Amino acid sequence: MSRIGVFVCHCGTNIASVVDPDRLTPAAREMPGVVYAADYRYMCSEPGQQMIKDSISEHGIDRIVIASCSPRMHETTFRKMLKGTSINPYMLEIANIREQCSWVHADKGRATEKAIGLVRMAVSKVSKNEPLYAQSIPITKRALVIGGGIAGIQAALDIADAGHEVVLLEREPSIGGKMAMLDKTFPTLDCSACISTPKMVDVGAHPNIRLMTYCEVESVSGYIGSFEVAIRQKARYVNHDICTGCGLCETKCPVKVDSEFNLGLSKRPAIYKLFPQAVPSKPVIDSESCRMLKDGKCGICAKLCPLGCIDYKDEARTVTESFGAIIMATGYQLVDWAAMYGEYGGGRYRDIISGLQFERTVNAAGPTEGHILRPSDGREPETVVIVKCVGSRDPKKGKSYCSRACCMYAAKHAHQILEKLPGSRVFIFYIDVRTPGKGYEEFYDQTRMDGAVYVRGRISKIYEEDGGLVCQGEDSLLGSQVRVRADMVILETAMEPSQGIEGLTSMLGAARDANNWIQEAHPKLRPVETQVGGVFLAGTCQGPKDIPDTVSQASAAAAKVIGLLNKSEMETSPMISAVERDKCSGCGACVGICPYKAITLQEIDDRLGAKRIKREVASVNSGLCQGCGACTAACRTGALDLLGFRNGQILEEVDALCL
Amino acid sequence: MSDRQEKMRQSAEKLLRDGEVGYVIGWGATRFCDRTTPVFIDSPEGAASLVWNEHAVNSLAKYLLDDKYPDKKIGLFARGCESRAVNRMIKDNQVKRESLYLIGVPCDGKSSDRCRLCRERNPLVYDVLLWEPEANAAPADRFERVRGVEAMSPDERYRYWGGVYDRCIRCYACRNACPVCSCRECYVDMGRTGFQGKQHSRSDNQIFGVTRAFHVGDRCIECGECERACPMGLPIMGQTQKMLKEINELSGEYECGLDADSDSFLGRFDLDDKDEFM
Incomplete structure (x- = not known):
C-alpha cells in the first residue's frame, strides 16, 4: 500500500482566497493511501520545501501530491527537491488548483469542491506512479546555425566566443542577410552596413566559426546532442581555396542579369559577389546565366583570372557533419505584393517599389548611389506616398498578423526622403502607428515634425495618370475620400517566412504555426526553443521582428546552446x-x-x-x-x-x- | 466453371510438385452442396480436392496471419478481396510479399451477401493470373447503408445500435475473420484493460463495437468478412464504413488495400494535416 503525502499550497492569496485550504487539506487526509496532508502559504519557498522533506522522513511517505500551480511552473522545482530525499523525483504529482481552479472560478464553495476533485485525481494517479530514471546521452560539442543574417551571425559569434565550434550555414554566396541590404536603422539612424559588416568580418575571421556559404541542408537525422546533418555545397565554379577576391573576373563578364541584392534595380554579371562587402569576399558563378556553363562558349573569366581559380567542371558536393545543437535563423522574405494587390497595378507601374527596394535606392552603395530617384525616368520625386500594412493586417488578401517593423521603417523612409529631398512631400497611409520600443515613439514624433503627413486609412487603388501615380483611399479620421498624386509610391510590405521553411522544418520535425513561422515551444516561457530538443530559434524565422529583437533573441538562443554544449552529456526526460x-x-x-x-x-x-x-x-x-x-x-x-x-x-x- | 477449377488444381499441383510452396490455401468441398471450406493443401495429390464455385465465399487471406514465419512460401488463391487484404498485411508489416505465392483468380461473383459491395473482383497483386480479368460489376452505392443510419435522429440511431449490440454475443468472430486485426494479443483478451468489461451487457458490447471500429476503421478493405462471420448477422461493417465515409469526406477518395504503400489515415503524422477541430 502506498504512503501518500498531500501538500496544499495557498500561493499567498492566489489559491487560498478562492479555494479553502481548511476544507481541502482535511478532505485530502481522508483519501485512500494518504498518510499525511498539510498546507502552507508558499510550498515552493525554501521553508515550504523543507517542510515537505521533513514530512517525508517523519511519516515514511513514499510518494507525494502537491496541490499548487500548473506543473509547467514548478514541477521541475519539486522534482529537484525530491532528489535530496529518499523518494524518486517521479513519485510526484501536481494537482493544478491555481490556473485550472482558483484563478478561473469565483464561487468559493464550488471551487473548493473542484480542488478536492483535482487532488483526488492526483492521489489516484500517484498511487500508480513508479520510479523513473533518466538516461544520459553524449553531446557533440558543436553547433550548426542555419541562416547567415544578423540573427545567425550574432548567435554564431556568441557561441564561438564561449569557446564552442560553430558552423554557420548560408544558402546565398555571402552572409549578411536582409540587414546588409538596409541603409539606415531606426531609431538611431546609424548605417546598417557600418554595424553589420564588422560582425560579418568577425564571423569570417573567428577561429571557432566555419563559414559554409552557398550551402543548403539536405537532410537531418539524429537528436539533441547528436544531429547528423547532410549539407549540400552548391557548385561555385570558383576555387575559393586560392581565390583572393581581386574582382578582375567580374569586370569583363559579358552577361548582365538582375541583381538579387539590389532587388532588380540594377544588373550584375554571371560571375559575381553578392555585394561589395560580401563575406567571403570571393565570387561564384551563377550557372543559370553563365554562357560558358550554358552554351560552352565564353570562358573570359577563366582567361582573366591570374590564379586559375575558375573551374567550370565544379560540382555540388554533399558532406555530413555532426552537431550537438541547431539554431534556426532562416529569417523572412517580403510577400509578393504584386500578386496580391491588383488594385496597386499588380507590378505594372515601375515607380511603385517595396520598402526594401527603397532601402537599396537610398543606400550610398546602391544602384543610384544613394540618390532618391524614380526607377521609371530617374527623376527626383516631389511627392511620395508610403503605404503601410501592405499584406499585413489584411486577413482577406494577405496576412492577418502585424509585421512589427514597418511602422518604424516607414517613419524612417519618410524622414530620409524629407531630409534628402528638401521641399518634397511625404504622405503615409496607415491603419495604426505602433511604436513600442526604446526611442521609437520619439522617432515617430520627429518624423511628423519633419513634415510627414500621416493619413489614417488604406489605399484602395493606385493608377497612372499623366506620368504620375494617383493614390486613392479613405481618410478615416475625416471620413472622406482622399486622392494624392504621387511621383513615387513605397509599399511597406508584410514579412513572411523564407521560402524553403516547410522542407527544413519537416526535416527537423519542428512545428510551424498557422502562418508558417516556426513554432516556439512556449510563447512566454520557452520562446527560443522549439518542441524538438536541441533545435533553437533566432530572429524572424519565429515571427516578424526588428533588428534589436532579432539580435536579443539570437543571443538568447546562443545562451541556450552554450548551456547545452557546456555539458559533456545530458539527461533525457524519462517520461517517454x-x-x-x-x-x-x-x-x-x-x-x-x-x-x-x-x-x-x-x-x-x-x-x-x-x-x-x-x-x-x-x-x-x-x-x-x-x-x-x-x-x-x-x-x-x-x-x-x-x-x-x-x-x-x-x-x-x-x-x-x-x- | 470446371475449366477454371481444373486450372486451379493444375496450378496448385505444379507448385507443390516443384516445391515452390509449402502448401496452398484454397477452397474445398464439404458435405453440404452449398458450402465450401478453406483447405490447406500440402501435397500434389491433394490438389484434386480444390473446388471453385459460387459458394467459395470465405476470404482466405486471414489465414496468413496464422503462419507469419513460414519455412517455405505459402501459395494463396487471390481474388480482389484476398489481394487487398494481402496489401494491407504487407503494409502492416504482418506478412512479407516474398513469402507468398499469389495465384490470381479473378472472381466471377459469389453467393454471399458480403460480395454485394465488392468494388474489385480482380487481384491487384499476384504472381500468376490463371484466367482473364473479370469486369467489375457496378457496385451498389458504397455508403448507402451508412447514409441510412445517418438519416436517423440521434435517439433512433442509439436505439438502432443499442439493439444491434443487445444481440452481440461477444464471440469475436468478427475480429477473428478480419484480415486487418493483427495484434499479437487483442485488447479484449487482456486481463484488465480498465475500460472494457467482460460482461455481456449493452454498454460493454458497445464499447467493444466502437473500439473495434476505431482499431480497424481506417484500414478496412470492405471485404465484409466480419459480417459474414457474425453468427448473429449484425451489420457491423456499417461502423468501419462510417469511418471510411468520414475520411472520404475529410480528405478525398480513400480506399484501403489498393496498394501496399499507402499509409493508413490514422497512422500518419503530417504537419499539414487539417486540424479544423483545434
Whole structure:
C-alpha cells in the first residue's frame, strides 16, 4: 500500500482566497493511501520545501501530491527537491488548483469542491506512479546555425566566443542577410552596413566559426546532442581555396542579369559577389546565366583570372557533419505584393517599389548611389506616398498578423526622403502607428515634425495618370475620400517566412504555426526553443521582428546552446514511450505517427513454439522521444505506453473523478 | 466453371510438385452442396480436392496471419478481396510479399451477401493470373447503408445500435475473420484493460463495437468478412464504413488495400494535416 503525502499550497492569496485550504487539506487526509496532508502559504519557498522533506522522513511517505500551480511552473522545482530525499523525483504529482481552479472560478464553495476533485485525481494517479530514471546521452560539442543574417551571425559569434565550434550555414554566396541590404536603422539612424559588416568580418575571421556559404541542408537525422546533418555545397565554379577576391573576373563578364541584392534595380554579371562587402569576399558563378556553363562558349573569366581559380567542371558536393545543437535563423522574405494587390497595378507601374527596394535606392552603395530617384525616368520625386500594412493586417488578401517593423521603417523612409529631398512631400497611409520600443515613439514624433503627413486609412487603388501615380483611399479620421498624386509610391510590405521553411522544418520535425513561422515551444516561457530538443530559434524565422529583437533573441538562443554544449552529456526526460515487446506486432503504426521520428522497427530474436524466428518490434529512441504520447494512442494493442502517463494511471484518474 | 477449377488444381499441383510452396490455401468441398471450406493443401495429390464455385465465399487471406514465419512460401488463391487484404498485411508489416505465392483468380461473383459491395473482383497483386480479368460489376452505392443510419435522429440511431449490440454475443468472430486485426494479443483478451468489461451487457458490447471500429476503421478493405462471420448477422461493417465515409469526406477518395504503400489515415503524422477541430 502506498504512503501518500498531500501538500496544499495557498500561493499567498492566489489559491487560498478562492479555494479553502481548511476544507481541502482535511478532505485530502481522508483519501485512500494518504498518510499525511498539510498546507502552507508558499510550498515552493525554501521553508515550504523543507517542510515537505521533513514530512517525508517523519511519516515514511513514499510518494507525494502537491496541490499548487500548473506543473509547467514548478514541477521541475519539486522534482529537484525530491532528489535530496529518499523518494524518486517521479513519485510526484501536481494537482493544478491555481490556473485550472482558483484563478478561473469565483464561487468559493464550488471551487473548493473542484480542488478536492483535482487532488483526488492526483492521489489516484500517484498511487500508480513508479520510479523513473533518466538516461544520459553524449553531446557533440558543436553547433550548426542555419541562416547567415544578423540573427545567425550574432548567435554564431556568441557561441564561438564561449569557446564552442560553430558552423554557420548560408544558402546565398555571402552572409549578411536582409540587414546588409538596409541603409539606415531606426531609431538611431546609424548605417546598417557600418554595424553589420564588422560582425560579418568577425564571423569570417573567428577561429571557432566555419563559414559554409552557398550551402543548403539536405537532410537531418539524429537528436539533441547528436544531429547528423547532410549539407549540400552548391557548385561555385570558383576555387575559393586560392581565390583572393581581386574582382578582375567580374569586370569583363559579358552577361548582365538582375541583381538579387539590389532587388532588380540594377544588373550584375554571371560571375559575381553578392555585394561589395560580401563575406567571403570571393565570387561564384551563377550557372543559370553563365554562357560558358550554358552554351560552352565564353570562358573570359577563366582567361582573366591570374590564379586559375575558375573551374567550370565544379560540382555540388554533399558532406555530413555532426552537431550537438541547431539554431534556426532562416529569417523572412517580403510577400509578393504584386500578386496580391491588383488594385496597386499588380507590378505594372515601375515607380511603385517595396520598402526594401527603397532601402537599396537610398543606400550610398546602391544602384543610384544613394540618390532618391524614380526607377521609371530617374527623376527626383516631389511627392511620395508610403503605404503601410501592405499584406499585413489584411486577413482577406494577405496576412492577418502585424509585421512589427514597418511602422518604424516607414517613419524612417519618410524622414530620409524629407531630409534628402528638401521641399518634397511625404504622405503615409496607415491603419495604426505602433511604436513600442526604446526611442521609437520619439522617432515617430520627429518624423511628423519633419513634415510627414500621416493619413489614417488604406489605399484602395493606385493608377497612372499623366506620368504620375494617383493614390486613392479613405481618410478615416475625416471620413472622406482622399486622392494624392504621387511621383513615387513605397509599399511597406508584410514579412513572411523564407521560402524553403516547410522542407527544413519537416526535416527537423519542428512545428510551424498557422502562418508558417516556426513554432516556439512556449510563447512566454520557452520562446527560443522549439518542441524538438536541441533545435533553437533566432530572429524572424519565429515571427516578424526588428533588428534589436532579432539580435536579443539570437543571443538568447546562443545562451541556450552554450548551456547545452557546456555539458559533456545530458539527461533525457524519462517520461517517454516504452515498448512492451511481447505485445508489439511490429505493425509500425507508431513509426508513421511519431512527429519526432523517434520510433523505428528493430529486428529481435524470438521464439514461436519450438521455432526460432526473427521479428520486428518498435523501438523508441530516448533522445528523440518528447513524450507526446501520439504513439500510445495509435498502438491498438497497447504495446506502447507513456512512462509517467501510463494508460492505467490516466484511467485511475478518470475513475477517481467519475466513480 | 470446371475449366477454371481444373486450372486451379493444375496450378496448385505444379507448385507443390516443384516445391515452390509449402502448401496452398484454397477452397474445398464439404458435405453440404452449398458450402465450401478453406483447405490447406500440402501435397500434389491433394490438389484434386480444390473446388471453385459460387459458394467459395470465405476470404482466405486471414489465414496468413496464422503462419507469419513460414519455412517455405505459402501459395494463396487471390481474388480482389484476398489481394487487398494481402496489401494491407504487407503494409502492416504482418506478412512479407516474398513469402507468398499469389495465384490470381479473378472472381466471377459469389453467393454471399458480403460480395454485394465488392468494388474489385480482380487481384491487384499476384504472381500468376490463371484466367482473364473479370469486369467489375457496378457496385451498389458504397455508403448507402451508412447514409441510412445517418438519416436517423440521434435517439433512433442509439436505439438502432443499442439493439444491434443487445444481440452481440461477444464471440469475436468478427475480429477473428478480419484480415486487418493483427495484434499479437487483442485488447479484449487482456486481463484488465480498465475500460472494457467482460460482461455481456449493452454498454460493454458497445464499447467493444466502437473500439473495434476505431482499431480497424481506417484500414478496412470492405471485404465484409466480419459480417459474414457474425453468427448473429449484425451489420457491423456499417461502423468501419462510417469511418471510411468520414475520411472520404475529410480528405478525398480513400480506399484501403489498393496498394501496399499507402499509409493508413490514422497512422500518419503530417504537419499539414487539417486540424479544423483545434
